[in-house]
Amino acid sequence: MSDLAIAAPVAAPAKARLHIPPGVAIGLGWILLMLAVAFLADIISPYGYTALDLRNRLSPPIGFGGVWAHPLGTDELGRDVLSRLIHSIRMSLLIAFGATIIGAAFGTTMGFLAAHFRGLVEQAVLALVDFSAALPFLILALAVLAFFGNSLWLFIVLLGFHAWERYARIARGLAISAGAQGYAAAVRQLGARPLRVYARHILPNIASTLIISMTLAFPEVILLESGLSFLGLGVQPPATSLGNMVGYGREYLTRAPWILLAPAFTIILTTLAISIVGDWLRDKLDPTLR
Incomplete structure (x- = not known):
């Protein structure tokens, strides 16, 4: 009986730690939905994102006088908004994931170099x-893209250098702290390189902090990509992204607002979902907040 009495209070905190708030669950569901759309874009897209249907040019969505062939309407060239939205999600997530990983890898490496030497x-x-x-990144991005021209991989690498200093500071500080705690010095004295x-x-001991920083930086990269694509310096036609769609849709805001609203709401919901999940992960993984 005494063993059961002692074990009972321990199970409750473990169950509480596994509890996912409803808002976080919705955010995780939305993120999983966006990832599924990105991976299955070629399968679930009803049309090619460059396919034209001039007879249904500027057709409104279903419920506003549109046709079932184009449930989210069409743009000024008769291209299906739903198909373009699906492919835009894949492109924007590809850019955001690639840029976030590049920034985290470069910043962490620079932080380790500073801590070691x-x-x-x-x-x-x-x-x-x-x-x-101190340097405004948007000005730097405009200068680099204007001078070197625009390509997808250059664009991803350029966005990867956004906020890399955040990872460098974190990696340097935590690496110095690891040396002060003694376990890194002990391994080094055993002959490890x-x-x-x-x-x-x-790195495994500071990975949780870096992951939290990546989840918080991911929405920033999505918004930055959208802003540069909106200005015409991001993804170039015939490719499409969420910011690219918003940029083209602004010219038809009064006549065909659905061209702009569909990608705009996707950007808002995606960044909001990632921010909510990132805050929740910070509370769960950061030992200083427990």
Whole structure:
């Protein structure tokens, strides 16, 4: 009886930790839906995103006088808005995931270099971090894209350097803290090489903090991609993205608002869902908030 009495209070906190609030569950569901749409875009898309239907040009959505052939309406060239939205989701998520991973990898590497070498290398990295944080990224992006031209991979890499200094600061601080705690120094004294120390021992211990930062930076990348595509410096035709659709739809806002509203609401809901899930992960994974 005493064992059961002792074990009973322990089970309740474990169950509480597994509880997912309704808002977070909705956010996770929306994110999973967007990922499924991105992976199955070629299968679930009713038309090609460049297919024309000039007879139904600027057709409204269902419920506003539209036809079932185009449930979300068509744009100024008769292209199906639903099909373009599906392919835009895939393109925008590809850019956002690629840019976030590049930024996290580059920033973490620079932070580890600063923590390992210290001295002049650390000062150089910190100066570069301060310079990157002080420079408006939008101006830098406009200059690079105007000078080097636009390609998808250049665009992804460029967005990857957005907020990399955030990861560098986190990685440097946590790596120095790991050295102060002693476990990294102990592994190093056993003969492990620096690469093994950072990759096998320090990185797994700070991964939760970096993942939280990635979930918080992901919506920023989506909004930045949308803004640059809206200005015509992002994804170029015939490819399409959410920001690209908003940019084209602004010219028909009064006559055909559904061209703009469909991708705009998708951007809002996706960034909101990722932000909610990111805040929840921060509360669950950050040991300082427990």
